[in-house]
Amino acid sequence: MNVAVFRPDDERLADAVALLEDLGAEPVPDPMLAVEPTGAAPRSDAAFVVVTSKTGVELAAAEGWTPGDATLVAIGPATADACREAGWTVDRVPEEYTSAGLVAELGDEVDGARVEVARSDHGSAVLTDGLNDAGAFVHETVLYELVRPAGAGDSADLAADGDLDAALFTSSLTVEHWLDAARDRGVEREARDALAEATVGVIGPPTAETAEAHGIDVDVVPDDAGFEELARAVLE
Template sequence: MNRDVRVAVFRPDDERLASAVELLDSLGADPVADPMLEVRPTGDAPADGEYVILTSKTGVELAAESGWDPKGATVCAIGESTADALRDAGYDVDIVPDEYTSAGLVETLSGEVEGAEVEVARSDHGSAVLTDGLRDAEADVNETTLYRLVRPEGSGDSAALAAEGELDAALFTSSLTVAHFLDAADERGVREEAVEGLNDAVVGAIGDPTRETAESESIEVDVVPEVADFEQLACEVVEEAAPTHHE
């Protein structure tokens, strides 16, 4: 009897990791929970602006906890999960781009933000594609760091498993999860072996920016879902990995 597909998942150690493990269990996979991101709030709240952009559920939760009031601003969410979090927190959402990326939001807003004050509230690792693109559209951009993302102490068991050829799949949900995975492999002295192990496994990236980061580090990416959605990523990766291990 073949073992379940062993899948590494790198979400922060909160309800996101718990729900990811539950999802992978339901798909018949063997989850390897290895949080590569820890959220450290700065205590800052989004500044005022004619447009205010939130880029993550975490950012929304921290903004809401701070008592943030949009004061009539046009509220923009980079994707539906962020938009849902805003609505759940009692905020109206005015703009969600068709493409859930920084480039997609820039494309949606370009042409209407010239000369406007645009506030971008996000983590300390936000893509410059968003802020640079808005400035190119001649917006007056301010960026507020709501939280910092660090690698949790003790993370990296998945890197050791990959190096030993014991990982069947990996789910990268941001460029930073790729960087932190490789940092953990470096710490253990197994970076080259871990990359080789990933390249013998099925690697999923949640979107093109994450895929590009992985490929720039010689990690071959097998799955990028059409929509940047974790559930879709997990389902597609497990489906691709499963035939190797199930009759």
């Protein structure tokens, strides 16, 4: 199976390619996200600090930031592991690794508290709105911007030629950037038609909602929001 993977062009893409090869698939690496750091660091006066990605943790650590006495909340295991690698103690990880899961985890505790949310420029309003509704004083720091890399879209051409068997979308932005790349290459209609015949996997409900809002039928949403779980479920 030819399987398109859209992770950023760093160790995440290399690991994804290696995993797909181990599972007997033919990876089609086509990065749809590139990170542009802002140079900002989270505030240090919050009672709770929420981090939502490995990238955000690494950038905050590079700026010399530490959580101090704040309750540190990571959106999922990969982000928590990055926090520990930075030397930080992770206090909380929600049962559901989504913005809604974070709100459910903290909603009963943040009334009147300062909450710092440190993430990309494309973070979901579900998190900040939900915490605000719970009575928190929320401040958001944008640690990095996510852009579509120049030259992205080889997998859209492959799909348009009828040679793509599966696609693994790992965020809402990968869906949107893939469609943008197909449009820029003049193959959007053909690429969309090909996805309808391929197996489309997404990493979680928010990404599924985005795909479906753009007219893409989703075949697989794994129970656990991790890349390995997504890849295995799609191949099965």
